[in-house]
Amino acid sequence: MHMTKKQLIMENALELFAEQGFEATSVQQITDRCGISKGAFYLAFKSKDELILALIDHFTTQFTSNIDYLVNTTKDDDELLYKFYYFVFDSFERHSDFAKILIKEQMQSFNEDFMLKMRSYDQMMEQTILLMVERLFGDAVDRTKHDLVYSIKGFMKMYSELFIFYNTPLDVDVLARSLVEKTEILAKHIITPFITNELVQQFQHGICKEVSVDQLLDVIERTLHDIDASIEKDSLELLKQELLEPTLSRPLVKGLLENIQLHPHCKWVAYLLRKHFGF
C-alpha cells in the first residue's frame, strides 16, 4: 500500500521527537536521518503538523482498541486487572519513544483540534477503565468508582515514568501484581469520594462523545484502502453494508467483527464498530 515511505518517515521522526520535542525538530533533520530529500517528505505528508497527527493517531488508536479488546475478551474476572496493568506497562516499555512524545506534547501546544483529539482519546480510555471497574467491583464502588478510575490512571501515570526516565529494564509482572493489589485494596476500602457523578458531567460538558455514522464510514473507507484483498476485507465490506442498512442478525455481525478485530490495520475500526453495535 505504498506505506513504506510514510512508515520510514514516521519511525525516524518518532525518535527525533522523543529526543528533542516536536517544535525543536526540523523537517531537514528528519529527511537527513531518512536519507531522503525535503521534497520527498512533502510527497508523503502535507505538512509537519500532519506528520505528528498521524503519529499520535496511529499509536493511540492502536493502544485504545487493544485495551478495549483485552477487557472485552478476558472472561476471567480474577485475571482481568492483572492483564490490564501488564498490557499497559508492556506497551509503555515497548513504545517508550511515543510515550515520551505524549507526555511532552500533551497540552494545547499548537492546534486546537489536535487538543480535542487528544482529549477524546483520553475520554475513551477512561471509559474503558470505568467499564472494567464497574464489572469487577459492581455496586460496591458505585459512589467511589470515579475516584478508583482516577487512582488507576494516577498509578499508570506515575509508574510509567519509570520506563520513560530510567532505562533500567523493569519486571512488568511484579509491577502489575503490586498494582492489582493496590487497586483491590482501594476498591474495598474507599468511603470518601471526591469525584462525584455531577463533577464528571461537568467535565464532559462540551466534549463530543459519540462517533457519527459518517465518521465511522470514513474510517471504514480508509481502512479498506489500507488492506489487501482478504477475508478481513470482505468482512469489513459486509459490515459497511450492515451499517448503511441493517439486515443481518446480531450473531452474524458479531462473527464479522471477530473476523477483522485481530488484523493489525483493523483494530481501530473494529473497536469503533464494537461500540457502535453495542458489543
Place this chain on the structure above:
Amino acid sequence: MHMTKKQLIMENALELFAEQGFEATSVQQITDRCGISKGAFYLAFKSKDELILALIDHFTTQFTSNIDYLVNTTKDDDELLYKFYYFVFDSFERHSDFAKILIKEQMQSFNEDFMLKMRSYDQMMEQTILLMVERLFGDAVDRTKHDLVYSIKGFMKMYSELFIFYNTPLDVDVLARSLVEKTEILAKHIITPFITNELVQQFQHGICKEVSVDQLLDVIERTLHDIDASIEKDSLELLKQELLEPTLSRPLVKGLLENIQLHPHCKWVAYLLRKHFGF
C-alpha cells in the same frame, strides 16, 4: 532591589508560556505585553533560556521549601497528611499557570543541566514525602514505603490535572480528605512492594544529592543581596559565619533558622540550611 522589571517580565512571560508553550512564545510578544522594548528585556535577562530557568527556579524552590517547612512544623501526626495534600492542591490552584508550564516543558526540551535541575528538585520533593511517610507509618511500611510515596505522587499528578485542564473551582478540602483516606488505606494494607530499596538506589545512581558548602554559600550570598537590612539579614550573616567555621551551639543555630524561614526570600536558603545542619 530593582526586582520590579524582572518581576514584571516573569509574570507576563508566565502567562504566555502557559498559554502557548515556551518555544512558541517570542521575546517580542513578551515585551509587547509588558509594554517595554526588546532591549529592556535583555537588560533584565541575559537570554530567553535564563528567563524560563529563573521562573522554574522561583516556583520550585518556593514550593519545595514550603512543603518541607509544613512537614517540619506540623507536630500533630493526625493533621499532617491532610495539611500536606491541602497545601499541594491549594498551590496548584493558585499557581496553575506555572503548573501548566511544568507539565508541558518537563522533559529534556533544551538544556541538559536544566533537566538535571528539574530532576534534583523532584528528588528533594520525593525525599520530603518519604520522610513524612516514615514518620506517620513507621516500620509498618518499611518494605512498601517507596510504593506508598509513588502512589502519593500518582495521586498528586492525576488530581492536579483537574486544576489544569478544567477551570471549575474545586473543593480542595474534600479532595485533601479523600486522598488522606486513600493514602491511609494503602499504608495499612499494601503487602506486595514493587519499588524495592535496591531499585531506588539504582535510580539515584549518578544523581548528586548533597548540596556542597560552596553552592550553599553561593545561595546565601545571592539571598543576602536580595533582601534589605533587617533581623533576617543579620541572622543569615551569622549563619554564613557558622557555616564557614562552627562556633555556635545547636539551639542558637536553630533560633537563627527560625528567624529567617518565614521571610519570603529566605525560604529556599532556610530549607537548604535546615537540611545541612540536620534539623
Place this chain on the structure above:
DNA sequence: TATACTAATGACTACTCGGTCACTTGTCAA
C-alpha cells in the same frame, strides 16, 4: 543650566524554519 550617567529604545543583523517548484532521475509500455 550644564554635565554625567543610567535606563530604555527599536532598527538592524544573522540565521533558522516550513514549505514550494522547476528540474532531474528512474521506470515503465509502445
Place this chain on the structure above:
DNA sequence: TTGACAAGTGACCGAGTAGTCATTAGTATA
C-alpha cells in the same frame, strides 16, 4: 529507442526568530 509519467531532488522564498548596539530619554548632581 522513444515518450510519458511518476518519484524524487535541493536551491530558493518569505516569514519569523534571538540577540545586538548606536542612539535617545530621563534623571540626579554640581
